[in-house]
Amino acid sequence: MTNKHGRYWALAAASVVVVVFGSAQSTGALWRDDEVVGGGTINSGTLDIKVGPNGAEVNDYVLAALGSADLGPNGFSQAPLSIRNSGNVPFNFRLQGTTATGTVPLFLTATTVVAEDNCPATGMPTGTTSLLYSGNAGGAQAPVPPAARLLASGAREVWCFRLAVGATPPQSASSTVTFSFRADQT
Template sequence: MIKHGRYWALAAASVVVVVFGSAQSTGALWRDDAIVSGGTINSGTLDIKVGPAGAEVNDYVLAALGGTNLGPNGFSQASLSIKNAGNVPFDYRLQSTTVTGTVPLTLTASLVGAAADCPPTTAPTGATQLYTGNAAGAQAPMAPAARLLAPGAAEVWCFRVSVGIDPPKSQSSTVKFSFRADQT
């Protein structure tokens, strides 16, 4: 019986040594002090607005970009103003597009000088093409690139959606545009 008691005493002592040894190895504190000269912290507002030039809002339905009974190679075209309504510059881009419906659409996105440069029935004038391709999943410019927009400034985009040579009959599709803005 004395032998068993020694083993228990040795086992208990080992556990106590392990517990105290573990506690001692995990305790550490760091401290540092530094004196910093005064500075100024400024806050700002990042606010992207879309819509007709001069009347941009947070969410806008671009109703002019649509049509009924578009024949082979038919298209619809409309302008959209993108405005920096905040007080800090930002980089922005057309982040993504989503298409719902059964009509396959091609999207062309161009930058124009004014809404009048994006007429509904003819090619835009003085346009810089930013994207052309499938309307679903469009991004312009491609990430990580972006367009810089100063506070109070605006740019006008011209969007054209086109159907192919043999569009499905009595079907429709809708395109949703999502823009992203990041403070520079």
């Protein structure tokens, strides 16, 4: 009789296992919906960010003034960059990232200024300024995502970039920094 009850328990346990594994199925559904809406207006626009000297902004620009062949210890190079919305829709933009290559460690400072003249090659930026970024030149983002700066159609903003070396830069070495900007329609 004991043997008979053992078989029932084994049979019951096997049935539970079949029920558990047998019910692990997946289901799927395909949803579709249509809606008719009244007439409306669809407008298109042009989103176009340009960089370079004021009045001569382009898609790709080499900021040659931001560099020096003879930066010594604690030296820096500073230059302005005009960022213009040459499209016909406002956009949010930011410095999406920077890539620094080479062996000279560089420290980047990005500040907004009113005009190119407020970003002299020597000295601090002048006039009304706003610090956007201060840190390692590689991997910089300003403002930090998801934040961005609004730029109206036809408007421009001037950024003052400063690249500085430390107290003991390597001799006979060089580095290059590439700036990438991103613009998104508002």
